[in-house]
Amino acid sequence: MKKVLLQSAVAAAISMSLMTTATAQESSALDIGRLALAGYGDVTYIDQPNMKDEAGNDIQNNVVARFVPIFLFQLSEKIHIEAELEFATTSEGETETVLEYANMHYFFNDNTIITAGKFLLPFGQFGANIHPSWINKAASNPGIYGGHGGNGSLAGVTYIMNDTGVNVSNTWDLGDAGRIFTDFYAVSGPRQEAGDHGGGVEIESKNGDNNDSMAFGGRIAYAFLPEWEIGMSYYSGAYSDDGDLNYSAYNIDFNWVGSYSSVRGEIFGSTAETEGEDEGEEEGHGEEWVKDFDKSGWYIQGTWQARQLGKAWLNPVEFVVRYSDTESDFDGSVEHDFEEDGGKTGSRIYYGVNYWLEPSAVLKLGAESTSIENEEASHTSVPDDRIFLQLAFGF
Known part of the structure; x- marks a missing residue:
């Protein structure tokens, strides 16, 4: 039922767009056939004296660097092509190359953009718009986000999500009353991590799909620019290889910008269906069950x-x-599927001071401290206090 509603919303978004005049902008940031280069980069020193790896060895302080070029090409007045690559040094001194996204934008009319390819999902604000280091005010990611830069001993409850599919984006201008932004998308969806008992949920984009079911989602936001914006996002899709187990997530984001200060935040929740069997039945096989595993x-x-x-x-x-806080209903019954989540929830606070060298170049000094709620369940929890010195720039 949820998928039907989301599919209907995508169709409705396109239909409503037909009511507007389908005219392309005469003035464009790019001339037809012209290639432009944008992007960002950073160099970060991390002091982490108490951190250890899974083997109990000290994790050394390290310096990591990234260069993230964004390629923009205007094929015609209505078609733009965009791609982002990330070149980064790892803690082992190796170079890692990642294709963050590569897609085509079709400007259907003045209100509507249709995107096809691999793109950052419009799920919340941080992943789609704020994660570039020169835009992110802190030298690290919020505690709810795992992956993409690491999260120390705190397990994130979501990722900066990208996937392959189609997105329909609309902007509705309400005049003095503000604006409404809508996004509706259909993508390959989450997949099942490898594991003896099926594994947990993997959201990072990969080629192809592990089942015949797509994921659907979207975001609706109301903004009274430039001061404030509030949005609600939803995402749902089957993740198991047989397509029987579902993963769903929601996000509420808010942003207020004043003359000298700003406040932003996000509230996240997710539910993953898991399966297993109780012990005690004959021949070692118990009664099968499906249980929801929640993270927020x-x-x-x-x-x-x-x-x-x-x-x-x-x-x-x-x-x-x-300030970040994460929690889950991990109780050991789904340990084989979601072992990485066991006990690695808690809270984290970050303090920092930034010095802006240019409008798009900033030097950041920050410190963060993490408190793990259930250290016994995590097996590897250690004091997690880190200091950052980062130079970030955009171009």
Whole structure:
């Protein structure tokens, strides 16, 4: 039923777009046939004296660097092509190359953009718009996000999601009343991690699909720009190889920007169906069951610009504080499928000061401390206090 509703919403979004005049913009940021280069990069020093790997060895302080070029090509007035690559050094000194996204945008009319290919899912605000290091006010990601830069001993409850499929994006201008943004997409969807008992949920994009079921999702947001915006996102799809087990997630994001300060945050929740069997029946086989495994989290972040004090030498200075919290209903009964989630939930606080060298170049000094709620269940939990020094730039 949920999939039918989401499919109907996609069709409705396209139908409503037909009511607007399908005219392309005469002025364009790119000339037809022209290739442009944008992107960002960063160099980060991480001091982590108490961190250990799974074998109990000390994790050394390290310096990591990234260069993330974005290629933009205008094929015609209505068709733009975009791709982002990430070149990064790992903690082992190796170079890692990742295709973050590659897609085509078709400007259906002044309100509607149809995107096809691999793209960042419009799920919340951080993953789609804020994760680039020169836009992210902190030197690390919010605690609810795993992967993409690591999260220390705290297991994230979601990822910065990208996938392959089609997205229909609309902007509805309400005049003085603000704007409404809508996105509806159909993508390959989550897949089942490898494991003796089936494994957990893997959301990172890969070629092909492990079942014949697609995932559907979308985001609806209301904005009174430039001050504030609030959005709601939903995502649902079958993840098991046989297509019988489903994963669903929601996100509520909010953002307020004032003259000298800002507040933003997200509330996340997810449910993954798991299967197993109870012990005690004959021949070692028990009664089969399906159980929901829930994970949730939230973060809130505030910034303040010291230029409010009216001192010229303080104009480039900005202060940042962020608090994250994650939790799950892990009780051991789904340990084989979701062992990586056991006990690695808790809270994290980040403090930082930024010095803006240019409008798109910033030097960040930050510190964060993590508290794990259930260290006995995590097996590998250790004190997790880190200090960051990062130079980030956009171009």
